[in-house]
Amino acid sequence: MTALPLAVLSPFALAAFAPWAHARLKHRAGWLLAVLPALLTAFFGWLMPSAAAGAPASFGAPWMAGTGVMFSFHADGLALLFAVLITGIGTFILIYAGGYLKGHPHQGRMSAFLLLFMGSMLGVVLSDNLITLFVFWELTSLTSYLLIGFNHEQERSRRAALQALVVTGTGGLAMLAGFLLLGASAGSLELSEIVRRGEQVRSGALYVPVLVLVLLGAFTKSAQFPFHHWLPNAMEAPTPVSAYLHSATMVKAGVFLLARLSPVLGGTAAWEASLTAFGAATMLAGAALAVVKTDLKQLLAYSTVASLGFMVMLLGIGSPYAVKGCLVFLTAHALYKGALFMVAGAVDHEAGSRDASALSGLRRAMPFTAFAAALAGLAMAGLGPWLSFIGKELALEAVLKGGSPWLAGAAVLTSASFAAVAGITGLRIFAGAQPQAPRKVHEAPVSMWLGPLWLAVQGALLGPLAGKAGEFLSPAASSVLGRPEEVKLALWHGANAALGLSGLSLALGAVVYAGWDRVRRAGRLGDTALKWGPDRLYDLSMDALTALARGQTRIVQSGYLRYYLLAVVLSVMALAGHSLYSRGEQPVMQPSVPVTPYGAAVALMIVASAVAAVLLDTRLGAIAALGGAGGGVALIYVMYGAPDLAMTQFLVETLTIILFVLIIFKLPRFARLSRPWSRVRDGLISLAAGGMMAYLSLVALHVDLHPPISSYFAENSVPAGYGRNIVNVILVDFRALDTLGEISVLGLAGLGAYALLKLRLAGGGDR
């Protein structure tokens, strides 16, 4: 199905158009750009029935033949669930960003980045090939880097962007290694094929390495403890970005990957232990850190960390209940968290502050925003009869049945934190009689309340329409569980233990909400302790990396030409000498051509020149002596019929002398500065190097690794190359690509020499 790759690539194409649209339509361009994701949402929704029927749309084109790398897509239930969320929420994010950044000079850039991200994210969820998935995965990291660093004039933004890139990029590399091992273990890189070979992978020797590496990728992306710190820092991004990437979509990529691979890697003790442990730790850390923040976005960010932990933990439990709970929770979370983030942005935009402790009574001034916030807040608390309520019930039930009491306790505490955060972000700032804000508050423009309202209403409606939601989630659950599974959702599960826990968590949440001031004061103590948290560790390791780089540069790059030369000569000797020794070839001592008196005389001249070059006390003399040695070599070329080589040699000697003449006057007076022992050392090394090269030449005379190719050149030079000078025909025709490489290197060397000389002239050198 060709429409599938086109759908993935279309946001990339539209991104190129976005700056132009904004230049023409200003902030209203958001409405126009949102048409594409809206159409894509409909398209993915339209594909859902085929996925439900077990015949998902797919597409495959060869990419790198012979390596198993395909450009392939597979739209099964899980992929489509994510695709609908990505494009559906993306539609409103584009509209919202138009209003949020109204008047910003780089609106077009923001929309373009958002669209690029949307395409990358669609690629991640729809890819069938592991390598294709990886490429899109990295693209999400890159676009996220651009989006977090959107306000690049600010140091904090740049740091947050780089941190997100480093953390998720490192995880991505580990994941790539994991993917390759997984491909080797399963014998295929196609996910649709791999999920059928789960047994083979789980019993294979590579299972543990694959699991560890893939988990590293998923945990860094989905901000699991101890990699969670990049997510709250990423709140430096403009709010549309936080709402889209850091609540609804990108951070769920890790959860997506775990869900995708759970039929392959899941169900083992190692899987369950690691996912539940890390998930629960993340959940508790996020829940605890969320309630002590006052910045609306920080509150939401830490609660997102906790939610991601919750999802990972549910996937770890892996029972049908847990998977269903995870999917319902994931969908509901994307809706209400996206809405709440957009609300926070709207409040920030209109009231001039995001400080939850300083805002209140905004209800009257911002009625639509307040309504959206209330709906979304009720969803987050799990209070209203919305979709999230069902998700919470399912999740708690799954934890009660499949997990330990510890996990149940953790889940209750986390839900309590959700309820408190929901109260603060959705209720507290809007409640109260008198508006309290740094400036006069107005309702946000329609572009900024439409999105949150729509998402919140969706979340609310899906509660009563639980049957529909279940139909929608069934194919996804089937993908995760690896077998057909029907999701039957109902709002009322009866008065069971889960409902009791739910009530308990609400009560706890209400206590936290009521005593929020005291909680925050207690939290300040914790902040001091947290200075030594993972964020600090990140800084320390980045500092260590720079220090290491600086240290090794200081050692390797001494800045003295003699040491570079020594290193080069010694390495060549070590490598060539080792290979000479290990091959044990004997040198040819019989001359292959007759030795003439002229030849002998020239050879003597070369040796004498070389000795003179070493011993002479004047520079000019030494240079002339070197020229003599070079000229002698050229004479030998002439004698044995290599005129091209001889000519080149002569010319190079000539030019060398010209260059020497140019610099000789600038050198200090000739003096013996080196100590005797270093001269002895250099002499010995030179003799050894020269001796070894001589020996190598003699050995090389009779080593034929391959049948000589020279006869081919000789035979084909005239008929195929139309030239009698074989050397030239080889240079410009048979081996023209080599020559092209050589002249490129030559050109670069010339430019390099130029740059070095000019830098020195400008006084930029520090030596």
Next chain:
Amino acid sequence: MRDLILSTATRFLLPLFLTFAVFLLLRGHNEPGGGFIAGLVAAAGFALYSLAYSPAKMLRLLRAGPRALIGWGLLLAVASGLPATAAGKPFLTALWTRLHLPGLLDLKVGTPLAFDVGVFLVVIGVVLTVVVALQEEED
């Protein structure tokens, strides 16, 4: 370092160097010569001129900047490989055509000549870049 003998001689030597360079370049395919050697000869001539007069005068004579020559040479060499690509053959495959004027001329011309001219230009450019940079440092 102006020297009357050197500068006078150079005025006669440079044309000879250049003529010889072109000669080497063109005969290179059949007899000893070729773009590399020809480039060295031409560069030696210009370097001599630069020594006898000044880098600025030499550059005026050269018309193009030496670094630009590197670029043009590389561009020409790469471009000489493109007709083959367009003809569906591997990049840099030699293509030949025969110029035939009865009684006057019978010559085979091909993309390798353009390639060799590219090499020629790069070599001149590199040598003169270094020569000029060294000489300018002197001042």
